[in-house]
Amino acid sequence: MAVSQTSVQALGNILPLEQHERERILSYARTLPKDDAAAHLQQLLGDSPEAVKFIADFNATQTSSNQGATHHDQKSHVDVKSSLGPAASNDAPPPMYAPPPGLPPPANGAASNGKAGAARTGSGSNRMTGRKHTNPVIEAAYLRAQDEQEMQNLLQTLQYQYGIYNSEIEPEHETDYPCNCPIHKYYWRKWSRYGVQEIWSKAVMYPGEKAYNDNKQQTVFTRNPYIWNVISPYGWRQISWGAPLKPVPGAHAQFIHQTIDLNNKLNREAQANVDSKEPKVNVWDDDALQSAIAGLSVTDEKKPKVDRPRDSKFVLVEKPAAQESTTVPTTDEQPAGKPKASKFSSFRKAVGIKSSDERAVAKVAKSAGKGQTIRDEILEEEDSRWPDAQWRELVATYLEKVGMTKWVSDLRAHKPIQYLHLLRAGYFEPIPVGWATQNSNPLKFSIEAAAGWRGITPAWRGYEDTAEERLYWVMNHRAGSAGTRMKPDFISAMNMARDRMARAVEPPPLYFDATDTCHTQHTSEGYSKQVMPPPFQAYDRPETPSDDTMILLDVSGSMDFNAMRPVYNQYLITQWMRSTQPKNKDVAKAIIRRFVDAMANHDHTGSGYDLITFSDRSTVIGTVNHRNLENMWRNVKLGGGTRVMTGWQKVKELHFQKHSESATYHPVYGWQAGPQTPMLRLLLLLDGEAQDMDEFELDLLGLSWAHVTIFLIGVDGCPHHHRHANELQRISDVNHHVSFVDAQGNTPERYVTHELLKRHLGYDISMREFEEMEELPAYTE
DSSP: OOOOHHHHHHHHTTSOOOHHHHHHHHHHHHTSOHHHHHHHHHHHHOSOHHHHHHHHHHHHHHHHHHHTTGGGHHHHHHHHHHHTOGGGOSSSOOOTTSOOSSOOOOOTTOOOOSTTOOOOOSGGGGGGGTOOOOOHHHHHHHHHHTTHHHHHHHHHHHHHHTTOOOTTOOOOOSSOOOOSSHHHHHHHHHHTTHHHHHHHHHHHOOTTOOOOOOOGGGOSSOOOTTTTTSOOTTOSSOOOTTSOOOOOHHHHHHHHHHHHHHHHHHHHHHHHHHHHTSOSSOTTOHHHHHHHHHTOOOOOBOOOOOOOOTTOOEEEEOOOTTSOOEEEESSSOOOOSOOOBOTTHHHHHHHTOOOHHHHHHHHHHHHHHHHHHHHHHHHHHHHHHSOSHHHHHHHHHHHHHHTOHHHHHHHHHHOHHHHHHHHHTTTTSOOOGGGGGOSSOTTSOBOBTTTTBOOSSTTOTTOSBHHHHHHHHHHHHSTTOOSOOOOOOHHHHHHHHHHHHHTOBOOOGGGOOTTSHHHHTTSOSSOOOBOOOOOOOOOSOOOOTTOEEEEEEEOOGGGGSOOEEEEEETTEEEEEEEOOSOOHHHHHHHHHHHHHHHHHHHHTOOSOEEEEEESSSEEEEEEEOTTTHHHHHTTOOOOSOOOHHHHHHHHHHHHHHHTGGGEEEETTTEEEEOTTOOOEEEEEEESSOOTTHHHHHHHHHTOSSEEEEEEEEEOTTOHHHHHHHHHHHHHHHHOTTEEEEEEESSOOHHHHHHHHHHHHHTSOOOHHHHHHHHSOOOOOO
16 A cells, blocks of 8 residues: 555655655555554654654554455565565565576586585475575665665765765764754654664674664663763864864764774674574584483482481492482491472472473573574575575585685584574675676675664674675685784774885885876976885786786776875864875876786787776776777776776676686676686776775685786875775785785886786796886787
8 A cells, every 4th residue: 555645744744854755764664563663753753742643643544554454464465575675575576686596507517516515405496486585684685775875875975065084973963953954864864764774683683682773862771882882073062053063083083992992892792692692502413402301300309318427438329310319328228218209399380480400401492492493594594595506516616715614614513593694694605796786785785883783793893884894704714814804993904004104115216217107297306105015926826828818997086086185183084185196097097008018028919908997887998909098098988986896797797708618607696717717817906995895805705717916096195095005915915816016196107017017927027027028019910
């Protein structure tokens, strides 16, 4: 049934939102039971007389509608499922991040090797009948993805409008009294998502956890631990006479410290809590479970009291587990007769008081029941997600390449609760190819501890989004990882960035070239100081003639901006300052020219290399070489965001189009390289951190057929550039298929090109060989 327009208009008198937003609020409230709907609306509207009257009228309308439709129970059920989106309805198309119906295509004779478990019959067979796989996390993710990116864009726009440059700070007024300003309009949009937030929290919470949000009208009885333990970045008693408040550097620094401390404390408690709730018996071993129960018994008999003479010696006589152990004298005298039953046993039973033995038996039985339920849920989820041997073989191969096979096996055996949560979130599978082109997907969800927007793992607090959370989870648990690679907190990351920036030195003078962009554009008389990379060390095999070289170029709007760097007061950005250096697009073009020329001399071919650009979407520019670069560059269009996954998917498509005979295609996870597939060698040029960089790095962890060399272009003296460089260094240390070179300010282009070629080709190129590669290639028609 459609939402009443009368209710929509009445809601508009209380909430100053657009009509479609009010309709969405009421549509969601209609799916809730009467009491839950009233509580949800009261949470949004408060306790004003107008709000109370509206809620009463809305519930009265709902009651009459339900009474008039009692004979349509089945149709009502379908309506509720439809309100949850396609993932909840069998007749609607599945979300792009749910595994599709039907079997995967044949894998050129690939067969299961048993790494992911033996084939089982069950719910997986429903895949052949066309049933879509879903679970609570998938359905909640579908709901959340509807406006997740829109909300992130709204916040960024609002921060820019009010001169707030720290992403962790939301604009505020000095009072919560609602008005029609952009700040309160944004707050209304946030509050309208509390219903979706509650659904998401229920889907990802672990046993014993409770959901919370950042509703400031519930500060007295709130479950939010941040409201009373973390100071506002705006400080206290700031008066702005109705204007937006300004963050205070000292208060912001205290806000950062308190948030970090509370994040760490809550993460430790959450991990310990879920560990303590894991089954105490092996849920996969029926014999162990039966033995645990058989080892206990319940008796109403009273233990005999034995008078122990002072001069007698006593020993313990062990009896079978089902009997009581008693202490008896060693003399010939034994207590005569059967022990008498306790006088209070019947009384305990009458009033419901359990003995210690009865409580122990009940505890073990309850644990066994929970273990059985968890085991059944795991098997059902695995059968439905991976319905055949080929699907499970793909998952097993992915876990092996990522280095997670043993850890996931141990997790499944000993921590089934955590295994089930991560299984439902797709942690043990490659990233679905369809996610790359979506504005929002389950790896783009922001994590906001203070607002109650949760991640997937128990220790989720402190991560920026779900992709970063999963990336560090994999890095911390993959085989060969030395210790725990914790994500540096904000203060540690800033300190490490400043330390790195202080290590910059003058570049080697033998790389000087008067034709460098910074010299031809007269932005500087010399080069900016650079952070020297560690000595080159080869990990991958050197390049071979069959390898496929491509270039992926960032063409986001920042590539055409005048370079700016932030000015900090403690940890608060107060303004931006102009940096005298060429635009990033000009430096990128110069590096591509030098790289293409050197590679042509190395490969002894003039055909060129594929150039792909990306921003919000990707474009294939074509094959570029020394002769046509200027003409091809005219097709490069700048503008938009920085979504590297769109370009990365296009690169993979081009690579496998050339080598499709040696690869297979999966309908969810895309192309899968075979043993004979040539290696892809990619040069990626970036001028900052991409929106989905963690997703890109996570995808690369599972690939052995691609080597990526990243050139990071940065602003001179910018801590943000060095934070990103440190992040790339951590990724490169873990994944040797990824290497990077960075440069800031006025760049020595010959030096950068030499370092890029070493990493791209996989061997230490001498200066003499590099100079030979720099010679203009002899192109032939």
